Amino acid sequence: MKTLKRENLGNGYLFTFLICVATAALIYLPFVVIDKGLFQYCGDFNSQQIPFYAYMNDFVKNSAGQWSWETDLGSSAVNSYSFYLLGSPFFWLSTLFPAKTLPFLMVPLLILKFGVCGLTAYMWLHRYAKTKSWAVIAACLYAFSGFTVYNTFFNHFVDCIALFPLLLWALDKYMYEDVHALFPVTVALNLVNNYFFFAGQIVFLFIYFFAKLSCRDYRIRRPKKFFLLAFESLLGVAMGCVLLWPAALSLMDNPRTVDVSNGFGLLLYGRVQQYFAIFTSLFLPPDPTYLPNIFTDAVIKHTSMTAYLPVVGFVGSMAYLRCREKTPWKRILLVCFFMAMVPVLNSAFYALNSSYYARWYYMPILILCAATMHTFEDEDIDWKKGFKPVAAITLAYAVFALVPKEEDGSWSIGVVQRQSQFWLTYLTAILGLLLLYGVIRFWGDQRRRMTTIMLAVILGFSVFYSVVHISLGKFPQWEGDKDYRSECYEAAQNIQWPDDSFYRVDTYECYDNLSLWMKRPALLCFNSTVSPSIMEFYPNLGVKRDVSSKPEHEKYALRGLLGVKYVMMPLDKSAEYEEKYGSYGYSYAFSDDTYAYYYNENELPMGFAYDKYILMGDEEGESDSITLMTMSESDRANMLVRAIGLSEEQAETYGHLMEQVTNDDLVGLDYDGYVWDVNKRRTTAVTQFEADGSGFTASIELSSDNLVFFSVPYDKGWSATVNGEPVTVEKVSGGMCAVLCPAGESTIEFQYETPGLRASATVSVTALVVWAVYGAVVLAGRRKKKQ
Known part of the structure; x- marks a missing residue:
């Protein structure tokens, strides 16, 4: 696949960015209106993303050190939040605003991220496009893929989706145009943004590089070019390692990251439904992360398993795969599909961890967008070779909602968990295929007009299916989250504690991470990357500690040992708590308009x-x-x-x-x-x-x-x-x-x-100096050639 000479590409950067921003605004602003400014989604978004942004905004401005007392029993702020946001340029942009405004800025920041997703995808895609229009369309497919919309739930994953195309763009610049000193910057940016996702990006970059090399799309005629690329790669890692080395030292002691697959687990998934779920991710829009609906025996919850593209689905990619031979895109997609189906290869994107995730799919999704772009641009690719099999497979999925099922002597129809959710998702996929067929059927011979209509249809459909997806995840938790704003944002930040001495607080029937809102150490914590010693301490006492700390209230001695002075709860839970646990030495202390507070008579000093x-x-x-x-x-x-x-x-x-x-x-x-x-x-x-x-x-x-x-x-x-x-x-x-x-x-x-922070910062600063000198040498060499 050669770089295409094309006309009419013009300046699509700003246009792509703006239409992605506008489309994302149409998706999220209605929910902002419903929530009266403070958008609440569900799960991790409410429990982690909002309080993390607000808390760390204040921490980086006002803390004189690196230890966060409000994170679990106390943890390194650097290691606890570098996975979530500490290296993200979007987070640092948010520090321009007061911490109190951050909950209201989550949607504007999210909208900005969608705009950057489209922009960076366009930067890479337009090299391979014949016209600006199809580069824009493919970039929008990437920005509003099922993977991106799904990861509203996690939010900080969208940062990785937004910055990843820059790696391929800079690598292409180096290989095609001999542009030096750019690739290290994009490597450093992606690494400092999220070290864990960067591990998978390295794997994908190798696949991308060697696929292009094997097809002679990349050519290395001199060893110097290869060694300079290796140098730039290592230089980029050195520049971006400021958070990597401290995190690595911490993660080595974290039991969640050292459980490596073994035996049959390396080669086969334990349940056959896993294979069907992976395959299905190409054809149907995703279910909400915590509400899998068809293959519920597979590992699907919270895994980001979706590769759906709005309207076009897998049609364009299927046609491309059937009509093209020995192209880099085809080889990359086939390799990625094979890796997805083999547990050990799938886990290669996550340091061979045995926990199943599909959080690397955004990388092959970008290739799916490029393949789709070629299918509809190149006249020698028959789009029907993709449409017919995809339509047939999609239609076949209806059987899961219609097949009879007997359970405990009772018969029912369908093996899906929720029929209404299935049919809404399923018919959304059918609608996308019908729209695609209609656009090509009526405007396929009018190339310029077709691209305009195709773009409008894709963006309109993206708004529709995204709103459906977010609604399916948001509204089932409406009742449970109805007090989120009043209890977290309003009440927790204004508690009048009886004294200013140092002590911990425990919570009962409260929202997660309340400690971050009230700036007071507390036992309840939902954070996966806290101090490893906490991960060891709690299990030693029979308390489960995986992604969160939630010690059972029956363990009264644990409260005394850890210096818990007060237990707080919503007012309507006070009588219940007193009945269950009052005999363990908890006496009513005071209350406000939202919470009741009980004093722990057996509190121990720190x-x-x-x-x-x-x-x-x-x-x-x-x-x-x-x-x-x-x-x-x-x-x-x-x-x-x-x-x-x-x-x-x-x-x-x-x-x-x-x-x-x-x-x-x-x-x-x-x-x-x-x-x-x-x-x-x-x-x-x-x-x-x-x-x-x-x-x-x-x-x-x-x-x-x-x-x-x-x-x-x-x-x-x-x-x-x-x-x-x-x-x-x-x-x-x-x-x-x-x-x-x-x-x-x-x-x-x-x-x-x-x-490790001081050492890694020294390495990063030294590498920046080396990069500056290297860039100056490169620039001087270019000027000399021009003369």
Whole structure:
């Protein structure tokens, strides 16, 4: 496939950007009106995207450090938010506005992202187009593909979709036009935007490069060109690695990222429905991310499994694949389809993680858009060779809603979960095919007019099916989210706490991430990339910790251990909470117009010392001593209020300072015993605890040398001093911190610096200098040639 010489391309950049912005506005503004300015969607958008943007806007402006106390039990702000937004140019654009306005700016930012999606796609596509019109149409297909609309749910994924085409555009510039120093910039931009998506982009770039090389579309006649490309690639990675290395150090300890596929899981999906679901993603508009409807036994929820293009669907790509031989696009699409069908190859886009995702589909979708563009531009490609099989396959999907099903002796029609949702989605796909047929049937011989009508139909249809998709996801949660604005945006930011001391809050029947709204540390947290020690600590106590922290309220001892002073809940949940958990030492404290607050009578300060220790051990029980991990999960939190958890190595070093637990200490691990232990811990607790974004300072007085425990997640970025002297920060009790303090009064200072950030920033700055010198040399060489 050679670069096409074409006429009438003109300047389609601004036009494409503006029509994508206008179309996105038509999609989202009606919902903004319904929500009175603060757009609420569902799931992650409400729970993460809105509070993350608002919270980090304030954090980067006002925090003097890198530690976020409001993120779970406390976590590195860099590592916790670099996956979500910290490297995104759209986020940094949002910092031009006050944090309080961010919830209202989510839709304008989203509309802007759709505009950039179209713009960058056009930048790459127009090289291969014969006319501006079809380049614009293909760019709009990319901007409003099912993948982009679906990922409104995640929002920050749209940033990756918007910036990705720049990689292919810059690579083409290098290979076709010998434009140097541009590719490293796009590599750095995509890497700093989202390191996790960039891993998949690397895989796709290799596929793209070698597909073009194998078709002789790219030609490397001199080794110098290849080595310069390798140099520019590495330079781009170095320039953009400022967030990569700290994230890598953290993720290596995160259990969600180290579970690698194995055995049959490398080669075959566990359920045959997975294959049908992947195939279907090409033909039908996507269901809402949390409401899969047909292949419900497959892994579909939250996976971004969709490759649907509005109106044209898979028609143009099917025709192209049937009518073209040995082209880069065909090879790329076939390789990607094969990789999607093989688990280990699919997971290659996600560092071989065993969790199934299809969040890389936006890359082959861009190629689908190019193939579609060629189908309708090139007269030697018969579009009917795509339309007929796609129409037949699409029609066949009706069988899933019509096939009889017997369950528990009762017969019903269809294997879909919700008939109304299926028929709405299905008929939307049929409508798209009918519109496509009508445009070609009536205006196919009028090329200029056909492109205008095709563009209008695609944009109008995009508005229709996007509104349907968002409505299907939004309105089922209407009742559950009706108090979101009043409880989160309005009430949580204006709570009048009785005192300004440092403590944690727990929530009951509240929205996720309320801590980010009220700027107060809280137990409930929905964030996948918090400190790895939290991921270790909670499971040690029998609490599930995958994407969120939601410890059961029955674990009352956990609340005391973690310094929870108040439990808050909506007013109408107060009586229910008091009935269920009031006997665990929670008494009514105060209330406002929205929430009721209960005081935890067994609150412990953030730091204290113990007189006993217990070995952590493991669940296999290989130790001869009593260990925490061989105890019942229901008793472990109670035990950690009674004794600090140490490793065997730590016990050898610090064990002489305390007594080791005995069988007698396994008695009385009930509520009464817990109250007794809390009162005993208070006698050796810190008398002062002050915290900010750089760490904390605490004061304590001990009668003898001892370890002082802090309910602060352990992180390799912590450094500490006691009375000005450096001390070792120990990881104790399965994920918390402790330091050795002498007898008498001590001042303890903890300072936090994200591991690897300084080194990676140094590399990035150095690489920027190298890039500037390299660019200057390239520019000087060009000027010399012109002379």
